[in-house]
Amino acid sequence: MRVSLYDYEKRDVERATFIIEDTSPEFVNTIRRALYTLVPTLRIEEVIIYENDTPMYDEMLAHRLGLIPLKVDDIDQFELPDLCDCGGKGCEKCQVRAELEVEGPKKVYAKDLEFDHPDVEPAFPDMLITEVGEEQRLRLEAIAVPGLGLEHAKWKPVSAVGYKGLPELEIDEEKLKEKKITYECPQGIIKVKDGEIVHIDEDRLPECRMYKEYERATDGAIKLKLRDDAFVFNVETDGSMPLEEVLMRAFDALEHKLKSLRENLEEEVGE
Numbered sequence: 001m002r003v004s005l006y007d008y009e010k011r012d013v014e015r016a017t018f019i020i021e022d023t024s025p026e027f028v029n030t031i032r033r034a035l036y037t038l039v040p041t042l043r044i045e046e047v048i049i050y051e052n053d054t055p056m057y058d059e060m061l062a063h064r065l066g067l068i069p070l071k072v073d074d075i076d077q078f079e080l081p082d083l084c085d086c087g088g089k090g091c092e093k094c095q096v097r098a099e100l101e102v103e104g105p106k107k108v109y110a111k112d113l114e115f116d117h118p119d120v121e122p123a124f125p126d127m128l129i130t131e132v133g134e135e136q137r138l139r140l141e142a143i144a145v146p147g148l149g150l151e152h153a154k155w156k157p158v159s160a161v162g163y164k165g166l167p168e169l170e171i172d173e174e175k176l177k178e179k180k181i182t183y184e185c186p187q188g189i190i191k192v193k194d195g196e197i198v199h200i201d202e203d204r205l206p207e208c209r210m211y212k213e214y215e216r217a218t219d220g221a222i223k224l225k226l227r228d229d230a231f232v233f234n235v236e237t238d239g240s241m242p243l244e245e246v247l248m249r250a251f252d253a254l255e256h257k258l259k260s261l262r263e264n265l266e267e268e269v270g271e
């Protein structure tokens with residue numbers, strides 16, 4: 001299996017495209033699922049509302065708070081509640097508290113949450129939660145806990161992960177000449193004039209979205225095939241941890257699963 005970085009971009013989140021070759025759809029899907037489900041993050045799980053005069057009802061407010069990506073310096077300093085020494089009752093190893101107290105009129109942002117842990121903060125401080133009007137108050141306590149996307153999608157460290165077969169051109173040159181095809185791909189990937197290929201940009205094929213268009217426009221002389229042994233793999237974080245960390249943690253989690261499967265199996269067969 002070979003992996004190469006095709007595209008990388010960092011704005012408020014990190015986004016990358018990789019080309020993964022010599023593999024199978026099942027294997028890349030396993031990586032996709034591991035990124036969604038096996039990397040722990042910290043999210044608000046419990047909200048105690050003392051005062052809420054805003055038009056937004058309590059449940060909606062709690063739901064919005066739960067979806068705020070939280071950035072943690074080192075997620076390993078926390079323990080998943082189920083595995084914590086406290087037995088999941090809640091302690092400083094498996095919980096972080098935050099307070100929010102706002103008097104209107106004011107817009108309430110993620111940065112208004114005051115966490116009682118120096119290493120925890122919202123990934124996007126200017127994320128709008130709600131608005132508190134004139135003579136209205138909002139006072140609440142939120143409890144964030146580490147968790148996995150396996151349990152609830154809010155714990156995913158990524159917002160979008162997807163893959164498709166690596167596009168590949170299949171050109172029937174004789175047919176091109178015979179039919180004197182003239183065609184220019186709007187993405188600038190291939191240009192044909194009077195049956196002759198005048199330009200072809202193989203490097204940009206991974207981003208080709210024309211699919212059936214080539215075949216239709218060139219009377220079947222150029223076809224775009226999607227390989228099933230090489231893939232274009234996209235991943236984008238939700239800001240809660242760096243992309244490299246998300247990937248490495250997903251791979252470690254997969255490795256750990258396979259290792260424990262192997263150990264179990266060895267015990268069972270007495271070897």
Ligand SMILES: [Zn+2]
Pocket residue numbers: 081084085086087088089090091092093094095
């Ligand atoms: Zn605990």
